[in-house]
Amino acid sequence: MKGLTSIRALGKTDMMALVGSALDYADTPAPEESLRGRAVAMLFFERSTRTRLSFELASMRLGAHVLGLDPATASTGKGESLRDTVTTVVAIGADILVVRHSEGGIPDRVAEWTGVPVVNAGDGTREHPTQALVDLVTLYEHFGAVEGLSIGIVGDILHSRVVGSLLHALPTLGAHLTLVGPPELLPPPIEGITMTTDLEEQIEKLDVAYMLRVQTERGAVVDDSYRERYRLDRRLSARMAPHAVVMHPGPLNRGIEIADEVADGPRSLILRQVSNGVPTRMAVLSALEGAPT
């Protein structure tokens, strides 16, 4: 593939190939260094812990050099345009750009400006394709399949770029998706997707409760009733099916959407999601067109 700015460019076969490759990388202690000598630039114009560090480690494990741009100290602060910044990074020697930005669509524009493979590490409220792939890998690792799973995504659906990617990825692989949240944090109706405001009524039906952070930095406002209705705590978790699991893309706002005892409890796959970030991003980087295999 030329780049990965939207998961909507991937069909079932493409996603399954990336999931298989990620699971292979997870199993292989010393993978081949298919990006040896290449340079991967990390252009994170928004904060990140999981995505940035796992892209960096994935790049290093594939033998690439990592170029890290810190927007707080870069020349963008002297008035340099985004276009000039990214073309400068490519002129310095970057072969692949990993881009996170607060504005939706920026990774596509960076790809047009530079002509090099761009991987979207999260753009505004639009998409976070590699997080969706991480989640698919985690579901396959745990359940052995995604088809037929009943997955409830709970919380601030409206502002979630992860949902923007999962809305394509999960139904494409045959999961039954329900969006759960307060009316003001649900999107307009989407054909084929069930939406509800009633987590109490849904919780027993789910194989996976996928919890989301309330994104106050993007304008989400909730009051105390949010915790009462949408926080996954010990009481609600006890009503889940015995085999059901809890996921969250992170970062967590403990005590708001998820209680400590659930985040750290036996149902939680949250740290598996984090750990799967490195092999998943290795799979994506090594699948880019022009990357030696």
Ligand code: CP
């Ligand atoms: N899930 C996710 O994108 O986490 P970070 O913001 O820490 O990268």
